[in-house]
Amino acid sequence: MAKPSRMFEGLKILELGAGAAGPVATRYFADLGATVVRVESAARPDFLRLLHFKPGDPHGLNGGVMFVLMNPNKLSVSVNLSKPAGIAVVERLVGWADVVSENFSPRAMAKWGLGYERLRELRPDLVMVSSCLFGQTGPQRLYPGFGGQGSAIAGFNHLTGWPDREAIGPSGTITDSLSPRFVALLIAAALYHRERTGEGQYIDVSQIETGVYSLSEAIVRCSALGEVLGRRGNHAEDAAPHAVYPCAGEDRWIAIAVFSDAEWKRLGGALGEPGFARDARFATLAGRLEHEEALDAALAETTRGHEPYALMRRLQAAGVEAGVVQSCADLLADPQLEARRHFVRMHHRHLGEMDFEHYGLLFSESAREIRVPGPDLGEHNQQVLSEVGYSADEIRALAEAGVLE
Amino acid sequence: MLDGVRVLDLSEESGFLAGKILGDLGADVIKLEPPGGDAFGRRGPYLGKEDPERSLRWLALNTSKRGITLSLASERGRELFLELAAKADVVFETGAPGALDAQGIGYASLHAQLPRLVWCSLTPFGQSGPYAGFRAHDLVAVAMGGNAALTGDADRPPVRCTLPTAYYAACPEAAAGIAMALYAREKNGRGQHVDVSLHECQLATLVTAPGQFSRIPALRGRTGARLGGTREIWRAKDGDVSFGLRGGAARAPSLAALVGWMAEEGMAAPWLLEIDWQKYNHNTLSSEEVARLEAAFAAFFATRTRRELYEQALVRRIMLAPCNDAREILEQPQLRSRELFVTLDYPELGARIEHPDFFAKASGSRIGIRRRAPRVGEHNAEVYGELGLDGASLRALARDGVI
Numbered sequence: 007m008a009k010p011s012r013m014f015e016g017l018k019i020l021e022l023g024a025g026a027a028g029p030v031a032t033r034y035f036a037d038l039g040a041t042v043v044r045v046e047s048a049a050r051p052d053f054l055r056l057l058h059f060k061p062g063d064p065h066g067l068n069g070g071v072m073f074v075l076m077n078p079n080k081l082s083v084s085v086n087l088s089k090p091a092g093i094a095v096v097e098r099l100v101g102w103a104d105v106v107s108e109n110f111s112p113r114a115m116a117k118w119g120l121g122y123e124r125l126r127e128l129r130p131d132l133v134m135v136s137s138c139l140f141g142q143t144g145p146q147r148l149y150p151g152f153g154g155q156g157s158a159i160a161g162f163n164h165l166t167g168w169p170d171r172e173a174i175g176p177s178g179t180i181t182d183s184l185s186p187r188f189v190a191l192l193i194a195a196a197l198y199h200r201e202r203t204g205e206g207q208y209i210d211v212s213q214i215e216t217g218v219y220s221l222s223e224a225i226v227r228c229s230a231l232g233e234v235l236g237r238r239g240n241h242a243e244d245a246a247p248h249a250v251y252p253c254a255g256e257d258r259w260i261a262i263a264v265f266s267d268a269e270w271k272r273l274g275g276a277l278g279e280p281g282f283a284r285d286a287r288f289a290t291l292a293g294r295l296e297h298e299e300a301l302d303a304a305l306a307e308t309t310r311g312h313e314p315y316a317l318m319r320r321l322q323a324a325g326v327e328a329g330v331v332q333s334c335a336d337l338l339a340d341p342q343l344e345a346r347r348h349f350v351r352m353h354h355r356h357l358g359e360m361d362f363e364h365y366g367l368l369f370s371e372s373a374r375e376i377r378v379p380g381p382d383l384g385e386h387n388q389q390v391l392s393e394v395g396y397s398a399d400e401i402r403a404l405a406e407a408g409v410l411e
Numbered sequence: 412m413l414d415g416v417r418v419l420d421l422s423e424e425s426g427f428l429a430g431k432i433l434g435d436l437g438a439d440v441i442k443l444e445p446p447g448g449d450a451f452g453r454r455g456p457y458l459g460k461e462d463p464e465r466s467l468r469w470l471a472l473n474t475s476k477r478g479i480t481l482s483l484a485s486e487r488g489r490e491l492f493l494e495l496a497a498k499a500d501v502v503f504e505t506g507a508p509g510a511l512d513a514q515g516i517g518y519a520s521l522h523a524q525l526p527r528l529v530w531c532s533l534t535p536f537g538q539s540g541p542y543a544g545f546r547a548h549d550l551v552a553v554a555m556g557g558n559a560a561l562t563g564d565a566d567r568p569p570v571r572c573t574l575p576t577a578y579y580a581a582c583p584e585a586a587a588g589i590a591m592a593l594y595a596r597e598k599n600g601r602g603q604h605v606d607v608s609l610h611e612c613q614l615a616t617l618v619t620a621p622g623q624f625s626r627i628p629a630l631r632g633r634t635g636a637r638l639g640g641t642r643e644i645w646r647a648k649d650g651d652v653s654f655g656l657r658g659g660a661a662r663a664p665s666l667a668a669l670v671g672w673m674a675e676e677g678m679a680a681p682w683l684l685e686i687d688w689q690k691y692n693h694n695t696l697s698s699e700e701v702a703r704l705e706a707a708f709a710a711f712f713a714t715r716t717r718r719e720l721y722e723q724a725l726v727r728r729i730m731l732a733p734c735n736d737a738r739e740i741l742e743q744p745q746l747r748s749r750e751l752f753v754t755l756d757y758p759e760l761g762a763r764i765e766h767p768d769f770f771a772k773a774s775g776s777r778i779g780i781r782r783r784a785p786r787v788g789e790h791n792a793e794v795y796g797e798l799g800l801d802g803a804s805l806r807a808l809a810r811d812g813v814i
Contacts, residue, residue, distance in 0.1 A: 013595045026618050034587065053659050058627060060694050071626055075619040122774070141772075146745035149725055150665065154643055155732035158653035159743070163644065163734040166572040167563065172636040172644040173651040173734035176553075176572055176616060177561035179638075183616045187583035192771060194590035195412040195436055199776060201597040202415075207775030215751055215770035218740055220428065220579035222767050225752075226471035228737035229765035230458050235737060238573050240550060244454060248550060250559065250568045257632070259569055261554035263547075265451075322545045329551035331569045333560045334624040334631070337614065340555075345540030348611055349621070361622040366581060366612030367588040368537065370518075370604035372595060 012039025013372035024052035028109030030186035036079035077380030084384030141212030153179030160217025185213035246294035276324035427472035428582035434475025448787035478785025537608035549575035556613020
């Protein structure tokens with residue numbers, strides 16, 4: 007096997023935007039060797055730099071925990087886009103870049119004169135991706151919002167939680183974590199297209215639509231049958247037991263999923279044939295679904311005394327799907343994630359030791375690396391501007407004119 | 412964008428969406444099923460009577476693919492697989508780690524003879540490590556990946572989404588990994604193995620919570636309708652809406668606009684009107700202050716339907732959204748205006764069904780659904796014909812249970 011190399015060594019990505027949805031997408035490329043430059047400003051900072059900010063926090067814009075975790079390996083250039091000289095700096099950077107990724111609201115780039123039609127004059131084979139909540143067109147395109155609204159509109163909230171409680175949605179506003187993967191996919195596919203044809207292109211992604219697209223099954227079932235899926239806790243229409251069950255300890259749970267009657271027999275065997283394993287009501291999937299409440303209660307009584315990880319290993323060894331409901335602390339100690347080197351602990355100059363994360367892909371011939379934490383605002387002004395041809399005097403003049411703020 | 416790329420898609424249900432994405436992006440995706448069809452992947456609900464050709468899950472997630480049948484359990488079937496792989500750019504599979512190599516047709520077995528082939532494996536826990544042999548569909552992956560522990564109410568068990576979000580998180584990532592590996596192959600001529608883990612992909616749904624929770628107490632447990640310390644999901648008259656009670660420059664105008672509307676309706680107390688939303692910081696509120704604010708907003712939301720709230724939200728630029736169900740999504744004017752939905756014909760089923768088409772527009776490529784999901788073995792003659800097999804040979808293979 008060839009020595010692992012950096013897949014995107016030499017690739018240059020310019021990023022404008024904030025939050026998770028845009029910046030997570032470029033992480034894939036940064037971790038695989040691309041140079042990713044964020045254009046930011048102190049006048050309009052990424053809200054993640056201030057997410058947990060309290061007056062008196064000593065590090066100000068550079069102490070945002072989530073920002074630092076989400077943007078490792080990236081360079082930060084601070085540019086005041088309300089000044090024409092600031093726009094000129096961005097234009098110079100566009101000429102340097104292979105990819106521009108932005109996730110502002112649709113008006114912003116056009117307002118600055120940085121729409122695709124202008125940018126392609128500066129870099130004809132540019133790949134540009136815009137990713138906003140609703141997309142660049144349509145009556146609601148300018149409506150402001152965050153991932154919380156995206157998850158709700160796309161349908162994830164309605165499908166997550168308990169039927170008698172609120173439509174809570176999966177933790178973490180899921181369109182914020184789904185849409186960047188789709189953006190990364192489109193950047194990679196567009197770069198592949200460019201390698202083969204020499205052509206760049208402009209791509210308009212709607213974060214909400216990435217969610218609706220993922221939920222194609224719900225849409226198709228509704229269109230075909232008039233069926234409107236809702237919240238059903240942890241239950242499934244084609245498996246039982248299919249839920250999380252209590253274990254020994256405080257707030258400890260194990261997920262168990264049994265699809266077939268053969269798995270049901272294996273579950274009973276692995277648990278030492280408790281009485282319910284021989285209950286005729288539970289012998290078939292149809293019976294288990296019909297008597298699910300009784301089934302859940304009986305299984306919970308059995309799992310309650312078990313240490314969750316030991317029970318997981320025992321059930322998995324017997325060929326039963328089971329997994330501990332892992333907390334954040336559990337994840338940091340998870341031996342499987344350790345084997346994949348998912349977390350990388352690094353020292354941040356303001357915040358101390360921090361656990362940075364990779365995404366879920368491993369390549370056999372391309373290393374993924376986390377080299378440095380997310381940058382301070384404007385940390386790389388000197389380095390990046392000189393790379394695109396500004397002299398030391400020019401950089402000093404821009405700084406004195408308030409352009410690099 | 413991926414025109415001319417041929418993908419052999421061996422995936423089971425967990426990977427259906429990844430193959431669909433590649434097909435919708437223009438790749439020639441050939442879906443392999445065992446003879447008779449993928450019984451589990453083609454399970455109900457059905458359109459009408461119980462019939463694998465009527466599985467709505469299958470129809471939803473296998474668009475833009477051609478379909479063939481092939482038994483990898485037979486020697487002849489494995490020979491045919493090798494012939495197909497030799498003409499393919501990508502193999503995508505969801506088998507247990509090592510299962511295909513045990514039959515001599517996995518990545519390790521074939522990489523030397525097919526060095527340009529990109530091979531992507533999507534499995535519950537990845538190809539190596541202590542849990543590599545563990546089994547998981549969605550629920551176990553969501554539990555092990557950390558999302559369930561943070562989803563739901565403190566007084567109830569952790570909970571998941573009705574539909575498999577573990578697959579939705581991993582499939583675009585697998586498709587992205589394949590596109591990246593194809594790009595790398597353009598540079599160096601070599602294919603490689605892309606190892607995707609449902610479990611590891613789940614962690615991204617936590618948006619860095621594992622690195623934050625030691626500093627941010629709100630990330631340590633289930634907070635139900637709250638996000639962090641403040642309420643995010645509210646009861647309207649006829650269902651739920653999402654509205655963040657958090658501050659910051661981007662949200663301040665929205666909070667002020669909502670309070671302005673409440674004042675017009677006579678539902679804003681004097682203390683509420685005195686709040687300077689530009690200076691409002693949710694991180695510094697006491698629990699009493701949070702409770703008072705939440706009670707005021709909850710009382711207002713409870714007097715309006717979701718539609719009434721959303722219509723005013725759009726006019727007044729309030730960051731509020733209805734928690735839509737599938738029917739409401741299909742009726743959403745913004746999505747309609749972008750032609751998100753496409754109607755596909757199923758003449759043999761007497762049906763026309765709407766599907767989400769594609770989530771992006773591209774200036775340089777036609778992207779979106781190319782064809783409906785295949786019937787069992789629909790393209791056997793076409794695909795095996797390319798290998799030089801004629802009708803008589805195909806009939807013999809069918810008789811022997813190979814296709």
